[in-house]
Amino acid sequence: xxxxxxxxxxxxxxxxxxxxxxxxxxxxxxxxxxxxxxxxxxxxxxxxxxxxxxxxxxxxxxxxxxxxxxxxxxxxxxxxxxxxxxxxxxxxxxxxxxxxxxxxxxxxxxxxxxxxxxxxxxxxxxxxxxxxxxxxxxxxxxxxxxxxxxxxxxxxxxxxxxxxxxxxxxxxxxxxxxxxxxxxxxxxxxxxxxxxxxxxxxxxxxxxxxxxxxxxxxxxxxxxxxxxxxxxxxxxxxxxxxxxxxxxxxxxxxxxxxxxxxxxxxxxxxxxxxxxxxxxxxxxxxxxxxxxxxxxxxxxxxxxxxxxxxxxxxxxxxxxxxxxxxxxxxxxxxxxxxxx
Ligand SMILES: NC(=O)c1ccc[n+]([C@@H]2O[C@H](COP(=O)([O-])OP(=O)(O)OC[C@H]3O[C@@H](n4cnc5c(N)ncnc54)[C@H](OP(=O)(O)O)[C@@H]3O)[C@@H](O)[C@H]2O)c1
Numbered sequence: 204x205x206x207x208x209x210x211x212x213x214x215x216x217x218x219x220x221x222x223x224x225x226x227x228x229x230x231x232x233x234x235x236x237x238x239x240x241x242x243x244x245x246x247x248x249x250x251x252x253x254x255x256x257x258x259x260x261x262x263x264x265x266x267x268x269x270x271x272x273x274x275x276x277x278x279x280x281x282x283x284x285x286x287x288x289x290x291x292x293x294x295x296x297x298x299x300x301x302x303x304x305x306x307x308x309x310x311x312x313x314x315x316x317x318x319x320x321x322x323x324x325x326x327x328x329x330x331x332x333x334x335x336x337x338x339x340x341x342x343x344x345x346x347x348x349x350x351x352x353x354x355x356x357x358x359x360x361x362x363x364x365x366x367x368x369x370x371x372x373x374x375x376x377x378x379x380x381x382x383x384x385x386x387x388x389x390x391x392x393x394x395x396x397x398x399x400x401x402x403x404x405x406x407x408x409x410x411x412x413x414x415x416x417x418x419x420x421x422x423x424x425x426x427x428x429x430x431x432x433x434x435x436x437x438x439x440x441x442x443x444x445x446x447x448x449x450x451x452x453x454x455x456x457x458x459x460x461x462x463x464x465x466x467x468x469x470x471x472x473x474x475x476x477x478x479x480x481x482x483x484x485x486x487x488x489x490x491x492x493x494x495x496x497x498x499x500x501x502x503x504x505x506x507x508x509x510x511x512x513x514x515x516x517x518x519x520x521x522x523x524x525x526x527x528x529x530x531x532x533x534x535x536x537x538x539x540x541x542x543x
Pocket of ligand 1: 378379380381382435442443445446461462463464476477480502503506507510
């Protein structure tokens with residue numbers, strides 16, 4: 204029992220807690236152990252000593268069991284598991300994600316804060332004109348009418364803010380988070396998002412020297428951005444609907460309660476929401492060509508490659524085809540269809 208305390212100190216998000224109830228002849232013991240739900244665990248014998256009276260009963264049962272085994276050749280019915288074994292074991296595995304910060308409040312704070320910092324940087328008077336390429340367009344010397352079309356800036360502001368407003372709404376209305384945010388995510392994400400948001404707004408200001416790229420490039424970028432937005436949102440709704448999937452009686456549900464997502468891009472990759480997020484920021488980069496957007500795209504790409512790998516491996520571990528579980532589709536990739 205003392206080991207439980209030791210393990211508890213080492214609990215991390217995603218660890219599994221296993222309650223084992225051992226029902227013996229004269230004792231019921233509940234153990235709390237950390238376990239990998241994909242492995243069977245040897246729980247040993249009950250730790251409470253048997254009383255003399257129950258020792259006799261246990262010996263008597265063992266004796267009876269031996270007699271039954273010797274008479275196994277007779278046409279008598281086989282003893283039930285309960286009769287044959289004096290110990291019944293019931294194992295209940297539940298996912299522990301109880302450590303960390305609330306995902307709804309932290310995520311919504313990141314996203315709202317990003318919109319606010321982006322809008323402030325986009326319009327507040329008095330911001331200095333930083334040297335190129337810290338702010339401004341990396342495709343320089345545009346002297347067409349489009350280069351100075353101010354409405355293009357307004358559209359970019361709407362697209363960028365719209366992404367984070369949509370994500371805020373999804374946090375409240377679509378996602379049903381079970382996990383918690385780590386301290387690193389809770390403190391690191393605002394710095395990351397808010398700084399990038401502020402710098403994005405600053406970079407795109409026509410009054411501080413930003414000029415639009417070429418119209419076709421701008422339009423392709425905006426269209427790509429919108430495709431990414433729609434795809435990302437649809438994938439989030441698909442994930443949300445998995446929360447309603449009932450056990451189909453043909454397969455064991457994993458202890459996490461998660462299901463294999465199916466349909467649309469999920470048939471090709473484990474994390475299409477991440478794929479579309481990358482499409483979104485690729486589009487925004489194509490439309491703007493700022494250093495800020497290039498770096499944000501690169502950071503997003505690296506982050507989501509790491510995240511998708513993690514999710515993909517988790518799906519493969521949870522749905523390994525063993526112990527009555529489903530087998531995760533073999534040919535499904537993590538992030539990029541047919542490639543990665
Ligand atoms: N730009 C960036 O660098 C960046 C980085 C990360 C995320 N994002 C954005 O944030 C979005 C969400 O990211 P995330 O990392 O939170 O995604 P996620 O881990 O896949 O989770 C999204 C939601 O879906 C649930 N979910 C995932 N798989 C499920 C399954 N098999 N069955 C049932 N529910 C499942 C999750 O539940 P649980 O709470 O149980 O996990 C969570 O509520 C991304 O799509 C992307 O748009 C952007």
